[in-house]
Structure formats: C-alpha cells, structure tokens
C-alpha cells in the first residue's frame with residue numbers, strides 16, 4: 001500500500017519562493033486570531049458597502065493568497081505555475097448573490113467566457129459555477145418546495161433553467177466538464193432537479209455535468225444511491241463532486257430559528273463517516289461515474305488514493321480527481337500530484353469587491369475550523385526551517 005507523505009514540505013511548497021512563504025506565514029498567523037477576524041470582517045464589509053476603496057488592504061494580502069486574479073487573463077501566470085508541478089486549475093468566477101437581471105446577465109457572459117477559455121486551455125480540465133449567480137434565492141427557495149410558486153416565480157425558474165442549460169450546452173460543445181456548486185439546503189432541491197436533468201441530457205457518452213454532494217447533510221447518502229441507480233437504469237454518467245459543506249453554522253441557525261429539522265449531521269464523526277462512505281460507494285460504481293474529491297481532509301484524500309490502489313487503477317485515471325482550494329492545503333495537492341494522481345486547484349477570480357464573500361468565508365473557515373490554520377502554519381514553518389538548514 002503506498003502512503004502519500006503529506007509531511008513532505010519540500011514537494012508541497014516547491015513552487016513557492018521564500019517570499020511567498022513569508023507572506024503565507026504572516027497571513028495565516030494574522031487570521032489565526034479570531035478576534036482580529038471578528039473585528040476585521042465586518043469593517044471590510046461596511047467599507048465595501050460604502051464603496052470605500054479596500055483593494056489596497058485586501059489585494060496584497062488575502063486576495064493575493066486565495067485568488068488567482070481579477071480577470072481570466074490575470075489568472076494565467078498562476079495556472080501556468082501550478083502546472084509546472086503537475087497541478088491543474090479550475091477557474092471559478094466568484095460572484096455570489098447578485099440578483100438583478102443586469103448582474104445575472106453579466107455573470108452569465110463571464111462564465112460562458114470561462115467555459116470557452118477552459119475548453120481551449122489544456123491546463124484547465126473543468127469549469128465551475130455557483131448556481132446562485134443565476135437565480136434569486138427567493139425563487140430557488142419557493143421552487144425547492146417552500147410554497148406553491150406564483151406564475152412570476154415559475155417564469156423565474158424557467159429563466160434559471162435556461163441559463164443553466166446554456167452553460168451546460170456550451171460546456172458540452174467545448175468538451176469541457178462543468179461543475180455546479182452546492183448551496184444552502186433550502187434552495188438545493190430545485191438546483192438538484194435541474195442538474196440531474198442536465199446530466200441526463202449531456203452525460204450520455206461521458207461525464208460533462210457534475211452535481212455537488214454536501215456530506216454534512218444527513219440525507220445525502222440516500223440521494224447519492226438514488227442518483228447512481230438512475231444513472232445505471234437510464235444510461236447516463238453521473239458526475240459527483242463531494243464536499244463536506246460550507247454553511248453549517250448558517251444552516252443550523254436557520255433550522256433552529258424557523259423550527260424545522262436540522263439538515264446537518266449530528267456531529268463531525270457522522271459527516272466524516274458519510275463522506276468516506278460516499279467515496280466507497282462511488283468507487284464501487286466507478287463504471288458509471290466520475291469522482292471529484294473536494295476536500296482538505298488528509299484522511300479522505302489518502303482513503304480515496306488507497307481505494308484506487310486496491311482496485312489496481314492507474315493514479316492518472318481521469319475518472320478520479322482530487323481538489324483543494326487555491327492557497328490552501330498545498331501539502332495535499334502537491335504531494336498527491338507528485339505521486340501521479342489527478343489534482344486540480346479551485347482558483348477563484350473576479351474583482352476584489354465581488355470576491356469578498358468568498359474571501360471572508362476562507363478567512364472565517366481558517367479561523368474557526370479547528371486545527372486547519374495550525375496545520376497550515378506548522379507546515380509553512382517546517383518548510384522555512386528546512387530551507388534555512390539547507391542553506392547553512
């Protein structure tokens with residue numbers, strides 16, 4: 001059994017200069033203080049809402065570390081650099097929660113541009129979008145079963161469907177797989193229905209469209225099993241991106257406030273259990289699906305690699321992908337890539353103001369997820385020390 005050595009910091013940080021490491025160290029140290037994040041995030045939000053320029057604070061710090069650039073073109077150096085270490089990129093136009101027709105149209109045009117760009121760049125194996133960029137929360141909630149939809153809401157639903165179809169068809173025409181991110185539970189039912197329709201339409205010969213399964217939800221194993229059954233019976237390929245889920249606190253607070261059953265697993269162990277079970281179930285059905293393992297969890301990354309080895313699969317088999325976010329868990333990405341596995345980083349891009357919600361989530365996640373910042377910091381520290389010793 002090969003063991004991926006996630007402690008190999010030379011490989012993990014090989015493409016990072018001493019200066020890059022110094023900057024990363026300073027950033028993770030700063031966001032390891034919850035009090036700074038607690039004060040800093042709302043201040044930045046208010047400044048941004050007041051249209052007070054914040055680029056000068058955010059751009060050289062969190063933006064530089066977690067974001068590829070403001071435009072597709074600006075991301076190109078990051079894409080090329082990652083590829084020197086055999087790591088692919090997935091450029092993610094990180095605009096969230098824009099609800100006016102004009103903003104939706106602009107997001108659609110930019111995402112279509114990203115799809116075509118991916119189709120013509122061999123270093124970019126997938127494209128991705130957040131469905132909330134293409135429909136209002138209100139409409140998605142009602143269409144997910146909250147209440148009976150009015151004719152206006154039905155019309156909004158049709159527009160949403162048409163936009164998603166346009167994106168998936170463009171991905172199909174450009175032969176580039178497309179992933180649809182998962183969002184909050186109360187709007188996800190309708191998104192799931194639309195994405196399954198897209199798979200039936202565009203995944204007849206191979207996986208083009210991918211849905212996202214958030215394994216912190218206690219109902220997702222049953223849904224995955226249903227979807228796999230449908231894929232076998234109706235003869236299409238299932239694109240399955242797995243994540244644990246990013247909105248736990250919000251989901252729990254909403255369920256408590258509105259008095260419905262918490263959609264989230266009762267504890268961390270149950271999430272971990274279902275996450276790894278989903279990987280196992282998918283591997284047992286690998287002839288009908290493609291797995292995208294979106295996690296910074298070392299065990300879940302190692303576990304999938306082991307399942308592949310057990311099955312005597314080539315690590316470079318294109319039905320299995322590992323993915324981490326740009327600027328995070330380099331020890332997983334670069335060590336897996338060095339061992340020959342398919343690794344792609346999610347590289348967000350967009351104007352500073354637009355990517356703020358994404359950045360805030362990264363900063364909060366690194367503060368609140370127990371151990372994550374500590375792990376990043378200790379690995380950066382270890383590599384800086386290793387380089388120092390080497391130069392002595």
Ligand SMILES: Cc1cc2nc3c(=O)[nH]c(=O)nc-3n(C[C@H](O)[C@H](O)[C@H](O)COP(=O)(O)OP(=O)(O)OC[C@H]3O[C@@H](n4cnc5c(N)ncnc54)[C@H](O)[C@@H]3O)c2cc1C
Nearest residue numbers: 181182216243244245246267268271294295296297323324
């Ligand atoms: C490539 C990629 C794509 C992503 N796309 C999406 C997406 O489309 N939608 C989305 O929602 N998120 C997405 N995420 C974020 C993801 O859902 C997680 O928030 C993040 O990756 C942390 O989970 P982990 O497995 O990496 O790390 P870990 O540190 O192993 O797990 C932390 C996660 O465990 C879960 N958890 C922690 N405590 C508990 C508890 N007490 N009870 C139950 N569960 C608990 C939570 O989900 C928490 O985020 C993506 C992440 C990556 C790497």
